Amino acid sequence: MEKRIEAVLENQLCFLLYANSREMTKKYKPLLTKLNVTYPQYLVLLLLWEQDALTVKKLGELLALDSGTLTPMLKRMEQNGLIVRERSTHDERSVMIQLTEKGLDLKEEACFIPKRISDMSGEDKQVVEDLKVSLLQLLKTLQAF
Incomplete structure (x- = not known):
């Protein structure tokens, strides 16, 4: 009976993605522990390393997180000296997020992470690239549905 359940699970896309x-x-955790950031915080940092500043709303959209999840995480990041949160001068309802010097400095320390994760996957680079393209298309399709 157990084998049948396992086979059924392995046929479920949602389970495989999960x-x-x-x-x-789990693979990211020990790498990020060295930087003293969580995985969701790392995702925020990745976005901010690419752009000078983002609004909380835009971060939420890009990370697919609601403000109830995002705001406490950003407060912790601010307390840890990684970011600053400031009301926009153009729209007081909007809160801008920017990296501090400490947050910027983490970029150099984190530059090894993508290669380490890639090495752990054990897959050919083209297989991984194809998978990323497929997953991005799936995400867009599901979001549009």
């Missing part, structure tokens, strides 16, 4: 996501996050 299980892979959990395993991937």
